[in-house]
Amino acid sequence: MNGPGRSNLAAVALVGGCAALAWGAGLALPPYAASLLLLIGVNALLAASLNLVNGVAGQFCLGHAGFMAVGAYTAAWLGAGPLAGLFAAGGLPLQAGMACTAGAAALSAGAAGWLVGLPSLRLKGDYLAIVTLGFGEIIRVALLNSDALGGARGFIGIPLAGGPAWTFGLLAAFCLFCVRLGGTAQGRALLAVREDEIAAESLGIPATRLKVGAFTASAAAAGVAGALFAHQEGFISPDSFGFMKSMEIVVMVVLGGMGSLSGSLLAAALLTLLPEALRPLKQLTGVDLRMVLYSLALILLMLFRPGGLMGRGELWDPRGRRGP
Amino acid sequence: MDAPILSVEEVTLRFGGLAALDDLSLTMGPGELAGVIGPNGAGKTSLFNVLTGVARPQRGRVRALDRPLEGLRPFEIAALGVVRTFQNIRLFKDLSVLDNVRAALHRGAPSLAASLAARPSAARGEKGMRDRALELLERLDLGARAQERAGSLPYGEQKRLEIARALACGPKVLLLDEPAAGMNPSESAWLRAKLRSLRSEFGLSVLLIEHDMGMVMELCERLIVLDHGRKIAEGAPEEVRRDPRVLEAYLGPRRRAGGPGEAR
Ligand SMILES: Nc1ncnc2c1ncn2[C@@H]1O[C@H](COP(=O)(O)OP(=O)(O)O)[C@@H](O)[C@H]1O
Ligand SMILES: [Mg+2]
Numbered sequence A: 001m002n003g004p005g006r007s008n009l010a011a012v013a014l015v016g017g018c019a020a021l022a023w024g025a026g027l028a029l030p031p032y033a034a035s036l037l038l039l040i041g042v043n044a045l046l047a048a049s050l051n052l053v054n055g056v057a058g059q060f061c062l063g064h065a066g067f068m069a070v071g072a073y074t075a076a077w078l079g080a081g082p083l084a085g086l087f088a089a090g091g092l093p094l095q096a097g098m099a100c101t102a103g104a105a106a107l108s109a110g111a112a113g114w115l116v117g118l119p120s121l122r123l124k125g126d127y128l129a130i131v132t133l134g135f136g137e138i139i140r141v142a143l144l145n146s147d148a149l150g151g152a153r154g155f156i157g158i159p160l161a162g163g164p165a166w167t168f169g170l171l172a173a174f175c176l177f178c179v180r181l182g183g184t185a186q187g188r189a190l191l192a193v194r195e196d197e198i199a200a201e202s203l204g205i206p207a208t209r210l211k212v213g214a215f216t217a218s219a220a221a222a223g224v225a226g227a228l229f230a231h232q233e234g235f236i237s238p239d240s241f242g243f244m245k246s247m248e249i250v251v252m253v254v255l256g257g258m259g260s261l262s263g264s265l266l267a268a269a270l271l272t273l274l275p276e277a278l279r280p281l282k283q284l285t286g287v288d289l290r291m292v293l294y295s296l297a298l299i300l301l302m303l304f305r306p307g308g309l310m311g312r313g314e315l316w317d318p319r320g321r322r323g324p
Numbered sequence B: 001m002d003a004p005i006l007s008v009e010e011v012t013l014r015f016g017g018l019a020a021l022d023d024l025s026l027t028m029g030p031g032e033l034a035g036v037i038g039p040n041g042a043g044k045t046s047l048f049n050v051l052t053g054v055a056r057p058q059r060g061r062v063r064a065l066d067r068p069l070e071g072l073r074p075f076e077i078a079a080l081g082v083v084r085t086f087q088n089i090r091l092f093k094d095l096s097v098l099d100n101v102r103a104a105l106h107r108g109a110p111s112l113a114a115s116l117a118a119r120p121s122a123a124r125g126e127k128g129m130r131d132r133a134l135e136l137l138e139r140l141d142l143g144a145r146a147q148e149r150a151g152s153l154p155y156g157e158q159k160r161l162e163i164a165r166a167l168a169c170g171p172k173v174l175l176l177d178e179p180a181a182g183m184n185p186s187e188s189a190w191l192r193a194k195l196r197s198l199r200s201e202f203g204l205s206v207l208l209i210e211h212d213m214g215m216v217m218e219l220c221e222r223l224i225v226l227d228h229g230r231k232i233a234e235g236a237p238e239e240v241r242r243d244p245r246v247l248e249a250y251l252g253p254r255r256r257a258g259g260p261g262e263a264r
Helices: A006-026 A031-056 A064-080 A084-089 A091-121 A127-144 A163-183 A183-196 A199-200 A208-233 A243-255 A261-277 A277-283 A290-304 B046-049 B074-080 B099-106 B112-116 B120-139 B156-167 B185-202 B214-219 B238-243 B244-251
Strands: B006-015 B018-028 B033-037 B059-064 B082-084 B173-177 B204-209 B222-227 B230-235
Touching: A031 A064, A031 A183, A031 A261, A031 B018, A064 A208, A064 A243, A064 B156, A084 A091, A084 A208, A084 B185, A091 A127, A091 A163, A091 A208, A091 B006, A091 B059, A091 B222, A127 A243, A127 B185, A163 A183, A163 A208, A163 A261, A163 B018, A163 B112, A183 A199, A183 B099, A199 B006, A199 B074, A199 B244, A243 A261, A243 A290, A243 B099, A243 B230, A261 A277, A261 A290, A277 B046, A290 B006, A290 B099, A290 B204, B006 B046, B018 B046, B018 B059, B033 B046, B033 B214, B046 B082, B082 B238, B099 B156, B112 B120, B120 B230, B156 B173, B156 B185, B185 B204, B185 B214, B214 B238, B222 B238, B222 B244, B238 B244
Parallel strands: B033 B204, B033 B222, B082 B173, B173 B204
Antiparallel strands: B006 B018, B006 B059, B222 B230
16 A cells, blocks of 8 residues: 555645635634535545444444434533533633533534444444434434423524634544554554455454444544534534434445545535525525435436545545546 | 364354254364365354354254353453454455454554544554564465455455455364355365465464365374264264265255355
């Protein structure tokens, strides 16, 4: 192999570039554009984390928005309740509060991921898709009916915090984790499980443990994305985390190329910007064309580039870019 | 014979009404090279599936290396030292040849934390795995292929890669499921010589499923003949070859034409 050094550098450059861009943008851009960039960061984190499960480990999760919701509501509840003092104080305490809520979001969503993954990943086959589909709906319905968390009206008054440094910093950290994972024995073993689980197990690879580990890490990262989102918007509601959101993340990963980290990041940016670019069209026609476009994009992709934009390759490593 | 390294006692494995293994018992001594033969659908691959924990028998006991295997998952059985190859090749096709072998070295790998933190011990461990994998590829004449995609190798080389990968697991008992199938005569001759030398070098006990009778007769010290999931004959190759029940099983009237889809 041409050394993990090269891909490490590439990942740092890629994400560092993003961060610098976002930072500059935060200062110079109008608020609308700046918030759009933060949304790209959140979606990129969601797509990158789902890629770890759907692309690298070869499992299929259809409820990623559920883990995002767990993280978002954990952060919202802590930020507006027990930790409100920290956020109100501003300055360093506010940053400490942000670190706490993001950390708690990772823990709670990670724990949810572990609980969902353990029983469903023991089995071979598509159980995970079904179970996570159900999980996403259960979370949404539970939130709708929970008065303490605002129910259908949503959760208001989440302290505004985070910003480009947090969003792109955490995104960079997760991307670095994914890139480095590729160079470890555990990362290779995950790929082996994706390729052929029975063969992997027969060669001494504990497939269930690895899949559950990857799934838990992925859910935790989705939870962090939820926390970032909550602190960016100041308001969340169960509708933000429905099946549509889960599908949106799946489409990002498929469009980018399952297994390609840079593909997921690119597709996340693309699919965040596209609906915004089409906003005038929506105003003109009065119809939300987003879902039509997603479906169309998927169909075109299946026809012309079934491996996704990047296949299994990376911007910095073209091997596998032809797709599987 | 010494205390058996592998023993199967009264094992029955059923798929619906069909008994793939029917009250089967057999043992294998340490260092032995035994062959399992029988017509298609006789239950040979099913025997390997039971031995490696891929299939769970309804009845009977399986022991290896002085331990019962009941309830162990396949990766735990592999860790004990019972490792197999697959009849219908199961390589990690989209991974490189090198990574196929490295994946099988997983048990000795540095911890994830150490690798992510780039500790020197992890770097040493990685280097060790890489060297070991390349050495094993060299032993099976695949050294030049290390960086190629496993799925792109010609058939014979894929079969060899499966053996290299199994050896990486550190087996004490090696189960080979039709390793010479699809090989041309020169490849097959090479494989015979190779199996002999690997066996003594690695101190292996080998259970070999093979249809190539020349290979089986030449290599195996003992043959076990299966038909309809039952053991119909056992003994030295020359004896077994003349056994009327064996001839009947292979050549008997109105044999099923080939086996149905070979499982796994
Ligand atoms: N997973 C399975 N499901 C159903 N039937 C199976 C399965 N595995 C094996 N069999 C059946 O068990 C019998 C023995 O198969 P197998 O062990 O593959 O035979 P061999 O390897 O000797 O050719 C065959 O009739 C086969 O169809
Ligand atoms: Mg077979």
